[in-house]
Amino acid sequence: MIWSAVVVFALVQRCVSKPLAKRWDDFAVKHSWTEIPRGWELHGPAPADHSMDMRIGLKQDRLDELISTLYKVSDPAHERYGAHLSAEEVQALVAPHPNTLGLVDSWLTHYDVDPSSIHRSGGKDWITLRVSVAQAERMLGTKYNVYRHSKTSEYVVRTLSYSLPTILTGHVDVVAPTTYFGTMRSMKSTSFKQPNIKPVDSDVNFVVDAVDAKTCSSIVTPSCLRALYKTDSYKPAATDKNSFGITGYLEEYANFADLQTFFKKFRPDAVGGNFTVVELNGGKNDQSNPGTEANLDVQYSLGISYPTPNTYYSTDGSPPFKPDANAPNNTNEPYLDWLNFILNQTTISQTYSTSYGDDEQTVPPDYANSVCNGFAQLGSRGASIMFSSGDSGVGGGACTTNDGKNKTQFLPSFPATCPFVTAVGATTQVNPEVGINFSGGGFSNYFSTPPYQTAATEAFLKSLGTKYSGLYNKTGRGYPDVAAQGQGFQVVIGGQIQSIAGTSASSPTFAAVISLLNDYLISNGKSPLGFLNPFLYSTGSSGLNDITSGSNPGCSTKGFTARAGWDPVTGLGTPDFGKLQALVGK
Missing domain, CATH: 3.30.70 (Alpha-Beta Plaits)
Structure with a gap:
């Protein structure tokens, strides 16, 4: 019996160990x-x-606790409003x-x-x-x-x-890297050149003292934007604490010399001001190759927020794979490199702008969720994060699903659809502004309607009725959240002025206004705004100019139409710095 017990015990151990070896x-x-x-x-x-x-x-x-905390510190009605977390506190929650x-x-x-x-x-x-x-x-x-x-x-x-x-x-x-095929070179920049709009004369300084409807409706300069959004009389006072970050991809390089030419032409008092470059994950700082997107972002963020310190993050993926070589480090994916770098910094900027994106359906849901949660971490630390909403209206191309069914559907843009970022659409003209036809907007197929947005999107959907039923997700997170001017931007590229358009122009413009608000708060001993959306969809909405006309056609439709209140063309509207300053100062 003793021998039998030993055998049975050995067999049991063998059976138990096999699943462990094969699990x-x-x-x-x-x-x-x-x-x-x-x-x-x-x-x-x-x-x-x-x-x-x-x-x-x-x-x-403890991700749920992190997101719950994010909403508390971002809600003006909550007792914890503005009590942002430290890097160590965030790390404890995501461990x-x-x-x-x-x-x-x-x-x-x-x-x-x-x-x-x-x-x-x-x-x-x-x-x-x-x-x-x-x-x-x-x-x-x-x-x-x-x-x-x-x-x-x-x-x-x-x-x-x-x-x-x-x-x-x-x-x-x-x-x-697994199933996400997005790379630094294949992702979408949300800007494009406008050869049909004649740029201003390079030999003449161009500064307007007020919003000139005729001039600023066709060509946009820093003085047009500063007058339009009422930042022209504000003088930053917390430049030793407040800063602005711009994310750059696609081997786009912001040029120092072009910035000085831009300042001489459009913001003479800023001549001599500059930006810092951080080279991230193989990113470079090639001053011989000025980029359209990079120069647009830097020139207009500084054109409005000067002398607030600006940092341009030149972010690259690892070297692309070469079919005939055993090339190392072939990750080469957007967002994660930058996010992981920033989240590991003890001190971060209070405002960030990014002018890139992908069709949401091309981003695997597991990857999109992980990136979006990274933005939640950044927001909980007191950062305001702006993303351009895209330049394809409700969707570009054939607008068909990539699940093998080829179903016709509007194509939302990620990361603009992430509920923890502020998506910026585009307007044109002045007095009044109208939504521009390329302004990306719609509803996410990945993320549900966030609580701060429920009332706003429900009101729009009620006004829409059954129009476009089946082409979009009625329970999805709506975007954009806000808007700003988006065409005719005068940008210096390689010493020459060119006219540029896109929500790539809108995002740094809106973000620059937010950066000035953060400067105002910090200079008065208060916390920066952090994650903006709970504020914007509540008390902050009265500090925005509601845009009630314009549409964003796409997918062989006329797209959505701007209306009173929130809409998926211009969001809640464009900024009025004076009104916003009064609201955040209460």
């Missing part, structure tokens, strides 16, 4: 595409020995549960991941490690290939589907 092979699909994302084509299998930096986003244990850390470490050990290659974020919610393609394929139960972008001729290593061991369900939010 890492029991996969569940995390995300997959039904077809190769549009604009990309299969080039061939990825070399097994190609190495890349894998990023693993772990489930943040994974110890069980998550233990399981993930066991997973990595099982696949012989070199411990010395692992880097953890401050909150330990992100892990970056170096792996080979063969190693990644085993870990994720997938097959990586090399894909080529038809327009940019860029090669990337991606997969159409990836899985995780079922035991990691609820512990890992996202893994990259």
Whole structure:
């Protein structure tokens, strides 16, 4: 009997150990595409020995508490309004549960991941490690290939589907690079040149003292915007504490010499002022290659907020994959690099503007959620985050879904659809302003209507009735939130003035006004505005100019139409600095 008991015990132990040994092979699909994302084509299998930096986003244990806190510190009616969190407090809320850390470490050990290659974020919610393609394929139960972008001729290593061991369900939010095909070069800049609008004479200084309806309706300059949005009499007083951040992608470089030419022409009192460049993840500062988008962002953010310190973040992905070489570090994805860098800084800027985006449906939901939650972290620390709403109205191109069904549908833009950022649409003309036809707007298919916006979107949907039913998500987060001028911007590029349009112009314009409000608050010993939307949709709405005409056609429709109150063309409207200053000063 003793011998039998020993045998039985050994057999039981063997049976128990087998599932433990195999549990890492029991996969569940995390995300997959039904077809190769549009604009990309299969080039061939990825070399097994190609190495890349894998990023693993772990489930943040107290994320609900973080978001709840974000709303409290951003709501003017709450007793905690303005009590933003420190980096350490945010890291404590996003830190994974110890069980998550233990399981993930066991997973990595099982696949012989070199411990010395692992880097953890401050909150330990992100892990970056170096792996080979063969190693990644085993870990994720997938097959990586090399894909080529038809327009940019860029090669990337991606997969159409990836899985995780079922035991990691609820512990890992996202893994990259996997199914997100967006790259620095393929993402959309939201600006474009306007050769049909003749730029102002380069030899003559151009400063207006008031809003000239004839001039400022056709060409836009800093003095037009400062007069229109009533910032021209405000003098920043907290430049030792308040700062402004601009995110740059697509190998776009802001040019120092062009800024001085711009100042001489349009803001003479700012001549000699400058900006700082932070090169991030391989980003550069090539002064021989001035970028349209970069110069637009820097010239107009400083043109309005001067002398507030401005930082341009030149953000690049890792080197693109070369089909004939074992190129390292092929992550090359937007947003995460910049977010992880900023969130790991002890001190951050109070205002940020980004003028890039993608069709929401091209961004895997797990990736979009992780990025959006990163913006929630940034907002909880007191940052106001602006994103351009896009330049395709309710959607560009054929406006069909990419789920294999090819259903006709409006195409919202991400990250503008993230409920934790302030999306900025575009207007044109003055006295009155009207919504411009390219202003991106609509409703998210990923994110539900946030609580601060429910009443505003319900009122619009009631006025819309059954029009466009089935083409958009009635329960989705509506965007844009606000708007600003968006065409005829006079920008110096390579020493020459050109006319530029797009919500890329609107975002830094609105953000610059917010930066001045933050300056006012800080100089009076108060907290910066932080996450704007709860304020804008409540007491702040009376500080905005409601835009009631204009539409944003797209997808073979006339699009939405601006109306009284919030609408998905111009949001709640354009800023009136004087009124907003009075509201935040109460």
